[in-house]
Amino acid sequence: MTTLDTVTGILRQWADRNHAAPGTAESLVNALSAELRGGQAPDRFFAPPVVVHAFLTDNFAEDVVLRYQRAVGDQAVWEAARDQRTDAADRQLDDPRRADIVRAAADRIDPLKGGGGPYPASLIRLGKTTAATTPGTQE
Template sequence: MSAELKNVTLAANEMAREIERLKIERDELAVAAKRASVCLQQFIDDNVDPGTEALAAQYEVNRLLAKLEVNGAVVEESEYLSRFSVTPAEVHRFLAASLAEDVHLRYQQAVGNRAVEEAAKDIRMESHSPLAGEKFTNGMVFAADHIDPLKGGGHYPSELIRFGEAGGAR
């Protein structure tokens, strides 16, 4: 193969990869726009008078989305969550929709237990400061042992945390 033909082939391969990358980015943007459209529609449905700006924005987003022919399978919701910054409430909604409630609780407990173990370790380390008296040190170690899952403490959280709901974490 001549050098000129190799260069043309390489350029064609690079162009094909770039086209594929742009298609994936377009699909990601379309999926994000669809999610924004759903949120905007929920806002419109939940408000007695959502305002003409919200109605106009929803119309425009829907009009533009109708023009796009996209492969929605390219970007699943889990990929969307891993690619963009999301709130704990969005992660919670995804997990709640994807997992059985007891499995979701065990997942939260695995994360919570690890955080409590780390906090208990820090309490034990602080209890040995030169300024702490013996009673204070013993009290801190007792408290750390009491909450530490590795030392027989409870599982944290004890109940499923429902983000965004009344009484839950935000």
């Protein structure tokens, strides 16, 4: 599942909920953007994760929210794997065996290499239970 598939799913679900006429992805984005500018959506730069999560779960089905979480999670894990490979390249001259181990570990978790994922495996519910609540947030 790609990020494009996730965004397309979100747009289609929004169109279904609002009885919008089927149209191009661009027209759906413009219509959704106009609706969200009415103050309904949290600020994308300053809203804490719990607020964004609450908005997504209130407005979209669980499978769409899970696909969104996986797109974000897979990107974060891919970046971590990339950083591990960079670290392995730095260590190559000092300790080639250690570099190979670090590189292999990066390949095991990298969702683009098919070794890991999906991240997360199941829907994360922020603010719903104590175990899933992030530190410093309110339930």
